Amino acid sequence: MKIFKLITALIITVTFVLGCTHDDYVPANGTGDVGIGESPDELLVKKFSTAPVFDGDIDDIWSEARPLINKATVTGAGDREITLNGSSGGNLSLEPTDLMDPYTGESYSYSLRGGHDGEYLYLLFEWEDDTDSQQRESWFFNPITKQWQQENKYANHKNDKFYEDKFGFMFPIGNPAGFSEGTCTVTCHGGLTDPQPGQKVTRHYMKNDGELTDFWHWKRDRHALAEACDDGYIDYPWKDGVDLSGTAAANARRNDEGAGPYANNQKFTDTDTGMVGPLYVVPGAENYYWIVKSEIGTVAKEVTGIDENGIISYEGGTIDPNGDPAYSQGFGSKRIPSVIINPGGQGNDGRSEVQVKAIHTGSGWQLEIRRLLYTGDPTDAEFKIGESIPFGLAIFNNAAIAHGQTNYLSMKIEN
Structure with a gap:
């Protein structure tokens, strides 16, 4: 078994409001076969002669797949206009300014490899993280007030981080406008109006009615038994016949049909x-x-x-x-x-068909991911052999919403 070794390097942070490019890419030195190489922005999905055993361990077959090696950087997402934590009692001064603070500027090195056997897409996703973060809004007792409270969902400062690790992937379904050029950024809308208590002023939804993006979202605690992630999609923000675009209520993230884990x-x-x-x-x-x-x-x-x-x-x-x-x-x-x-569908329904085997090694996450190349579900992306598809990814390090992201990536499925 070969374990990917993350390289300590100078992190050059390039800050954008809605994403980061691969300008902060630092080549890995000596981490792979010279004949295979690596790329900061193109994932070459290898045609495997033998599929890997899908168990989270790294089989030798993965050494044949060229890694995409890059960093996912947390960038600003706009100022808060209303408090997000109930513990703040409506006092905005108790919370940080930017929606991504106090994570802004953090950067996470990762390696992503891909392969297929003509039926399934396999991904091997590894990123640096010394801590297996599992404290998600846990209940504690306040001896002064004699009350039970929950840890904040959104960290107010660097010592207030009590959440789970997560990842996210986005792929286009069909050809939504601008996705090839912007990937995840085309679904992200900031400066939204009329926020109500707990609502963020940056939301994900599609620009145009009828367009869709496939969204895979893995949550360390909540998917521990399901061994899958939430397979969902992003569409246009209609609710009860009302167009919510431009408002803080315009959350258009949906889950595919299936049991909730x-x-x-x-x-x-x-x-x-x-x-x-x-x-x-x-x-x-x-x-x-x-x-x-x-x-x-x-x-x-x-x-x-x-x-x-x-x-x-x-x-x-x-x-x-x-x-x-x-x-x-x-x-x-x-x-x-x-x-x-609970286990949910465990790969037997639409919501859990993106299966994930996750291992925390002590220095980082090691995840094998598997999904059919073509599911037949109109809310799933299709991975066509011989073609390329754009995508973006995100890493959440002990965070509810603050995520390091890499956009403008592409995946080429080898014949």
Whole structure:
């Protein structure tokens, strides 16, 4: 097995509002066969004589595929006009200015290889990341207010990052206007009007009615059991017959049809005390980042009450967080997960047909990705043998929305 070694190099950051080019590409030195080479912007999808074993490990066959090696850089996305975190209480001064802060300027080295066997497209996607980030809006106990709260979804500062790792890919469906030249940037619209509480003023939607973009979105915690990503698409922002383009409500990201592999650990509100907390808990558990749906009713208990001191009641016992630092904000080992997960379709429906086998090596992510070249679904991109298709990608390092991105890429499917 060959493990891709990321190269430490000088990062030259080129900042744009809606994306980055490959100007910050730094060639890898000695990471591949000289005869194969590498590219900063073209992924050559190799015709495999034998398909790799789809298990997340790196088989020798991958050494035949030329890597696309580049960096995904977090660039600015426009100022916030309204608070995004409930903890801010509407005070915009408590949150950073740009939507991508405090991640702006971060850059993540990655390698992407491609292959096909005439039926499936295979991708090997590796990027540098020393930490397997799994804390996603976990519940903690505030001993001063005696209340349960959640970590912020959107980091207010560099020490406020409690989210999961993610990736995203975008491919055109058909020939949407401008995608060949702009890839992901054509779906990104900033300066949107009339933001309501929690709404961002930069959103993804298509410029023209009837156009579509295929969007693959993998989330470390929420896809842990599904071993797939959310296969979805971006279209025009119609909702209930109303054209929302130009407004902060114009979110046109949709999921393909299929079972959802995750849901929120809903809020419980005690009708007597008014105290709020998570609906499900696993008493005594430490360093757990999700609750499996099948655990509910067994190891995972439904909350039945929260008293004025924050003591949680459930059938069979109580949780008293007072004086216990394990429930504290930031690094408490007993913080309670915000997410319930289940296997979903596991590759058997449209939403989960992009399958992902993920391994965190200790220094980075190593993911094998597989999808049929042609699914027959009108909301999926078609990968045609002998042709090229433009695409863009994004890496989310412990972030909800802030993502390093590389646009203006192309994929050539070898005959």
